[in-house]
Amino acid sequence: MKFQSFLALAITVLAFFTESCQNPAPAPQQQPASDASSILSHRYWVSKPFHDALFNANVADTLGNISCSELIFASKDTVIFTSCLSDAGIGIVKSTGANTLEIMTEGFDNQPSKLEYNPATGILHFTPPAGVEGWPSEFVAQDGIEVNDLDNVTLNLGRKRLAGKYNGVSKGAEGKQIMLNVDGTQNGLGDYVKYEPWLSGI
Numbered sequence: 001m002k003f004q005s006f007l008a009l010a011i012t013v014l015a016f017f018t019e020s021c022q023n024p025a026p027a028p029q030q031q032p033a034s035d036a037s038s039i040l041s042h043r044y045w046v047s048k049p050f051h052d053a054l055f056n057a058n059v060a061d062t063l064g065n066i067s068c069s070e071l072i073f074a075s076k077d078t079v080i081f082t083s084c085l086s087d088a089g090i091g092i093v094k095s096t097g098a099n100t101l102e103i104m105t106e107g108f109d110n111q112p113s114k115l116e117y118n119p120a121t122g123i124l125h126f127t128p129p130a131g132v133e134g135w136p137s138e139f140v141a142q143d144g145i146e147v148n149d150l151d152n153v154t155l156n157l158g159r160k161r162l163a164g165k166y167n168g169v170s171k172g173a174e175g176k177q178i179m180l181n182v183d184g185t186q187n188g189l190g191d192y193v194k195y196e197p198w199l200s201g202i
Contacts, residue, residue, distance in 0.1 A: 036095040039117050042141035045071040045124055046157060050084070051140050054161050054199070063199060069136045070154065071115075071124075072147050079103055084154040085199070105129070144182070152184075158197030159184050 050068040053060060068084035073093070081103075082088040091103040091113070099119065102112040111129035118125065124139040145156050160182055168176035168188070178188035186195045 036093075036098065036101045036115075036117075038099050038119060039101055039115060039124060040073055040076060040093075040095075042143060043073045044143070044145040044147050044153070044157075045139040045141050046084075047136035048123060048138040048140050049136075051142065054157070059161075067136060068154070068199075069139075071126075071139055072150075072153060074147075080150070081105060082150075082153070088150060108132075146183075154199060155184070155196055156182075158199050159195075162197055 047069040070082040072080040091105040099117040101115040114127040128135040166178040184194040
């Protein structure tokens with residue numbers, strides 16, 4: 001009798017496992033990301049018109065007349081919004097989707113700015129609080145810009161643009177090789193440790 005009960009139990013268990021193997025449990029559905037990782041994976045964003053003018057093959061001497069702004073993500077919940085080499089304000093960041101953020105900027109209580117990233121174009125669209133005009137509407141990311149020292153952020157962008165090897169052309173420097181590095185150090189310009197780009201384009 002015990003053997004028959006054991007046999008019946010074994011057959012039941014085998015039938016259960018056979019059915020389970022034939023009908024596997026559905027894979028868990030992955031929830032869409034809501035941490036704005038596509039935006040926050042870049043710490044530094046600069047207004048697109050200024051960026052495009054600065055990284056043009058020929059930098060126009062009107063560069064200084066183009067409005068420049070930066071978004072610097074100091075942490076996952078904090079952004080610094082600058083007018084390049086000038087004013088800066090801080091904002092609290094709230095993720096609202098994989099490609100969207102809200103920013104509560106100083107002086108605009110309960111009036112968030114909105115950011116929406118378009119992966120197809122690489123452009124971050126900025127919508128300021130209602131009624132605010134004159135703020136930039138498009139930003140692009142620039143990786144590799146050191147942002148820990150606010151006084152140097154825009155200069156570091158200029159250094160990235162200028163970094164490379166140059167040949168001297170002025171009288172007495174013909175053929176002399178000059179090296180400008182991304183970190184601001186240089187070789188070939190005399191006993192100076194660093195160079196600072198003047199971002200007016202002149």
